[in-house]
Amino acid sequence: MRNVKVTTGIVSILIGLILVSIPLYQEWKTGKEIEKLTQAVNLISNEASAQTMDEEFAYAKDVIWLEIPDIDLNQMILPETTEDNLSLGLTQIKPNQVPGEGNFTVAGHRGYRGDRFFRNLPEVPIGSKVNLIVGDQTYTYEIMTSQIIEPTQTDILLDEEGKNEITLITCTVDGKQRVALKGLLLT
Template sequence: MNKTRKILGVMLLLTGLILVSIPLYYEWQHGREVRALEEALSLISDYEQVEGTSFTTDELNAVLELEIPSIELKQKVLSETTEENLKLALTQLKENQHPGEGNFAIAGHRGYRGNRHFSRLPDVTIGDEVFLHTKEETFVYKVTDISIIEPTDVDVLDDRDGKHEITMITCTRSGKQRVAVRGELVETNGQKV
């Protein structure tokens, strides 16, 4: 009986170590991929594809940066929403969208550790500033609406007549609904809109 308890104890201990190490491995892997992306962004040259990443130079040139000071968020925004891109960064939801025009939509995973992706997006409050940086310009938005929506409520992404907005979307903690944060464009490169 004592030997059986020891074997069971060792098996439970090993199982626990494996379960703890899996998320740590994924975190390490994610960190490697993000560092490769950041290195590629800093080394953009005339090469068709930057070594160590699956991104072409054109794709890297299209990367934006989203900054929300109130939640200490500063994340890259990739131009296409794919499962691979969502693992690395935030992504643009609509094709051929341009900052400062219509409703610029960004999606991101909620993240389960630290300040990755949109883990703290639900902490944003009405009136917070959101900065969307391109290589040449900075677009400043003020948060005007925060809502919990169903995954099927895609009309939140639609352009509204005469409005220049940003909409940021992530999952709720349960994953069953979405947090949608909308802001209106108030400034471009220091010029009030």
């Protein structure tokens, strides 16, 4: 009987360790993929500028970075929202967006731990400055609103005529609603 209890205890501990290690492994793996992607973009950008932007490197000049100083965020925005891209970082919600024109929309997961993705997005205060950086051009927006919305409230993504703004979206902690920040382009 004692051997059964000891064996059951050891098996329970091993199962617990495995269950705890799975998300940690996934986070480590995602971090490595993000690191490789960032290094590749930086390498291509450096080579591209050194070779006066050959066509094979032309897309590197269009990489968009999002900087939110209040939460120490500086991340690349991938050009398309897919599950794979969302697992790597921030993504453009609408295709073919141009910074400084219309409503530039960005989505990101909250992430498990640390400051990757949009984990700290709800902590961005109204009045904060947010920068979109493309090459040597910076577009600065001021955050005007922060609200919790339903996933079906897609009207927040629409362009408003004569308004240049940014919309940043992530999930609430329980994943049932969305946190949406909107900012206006400063001129």
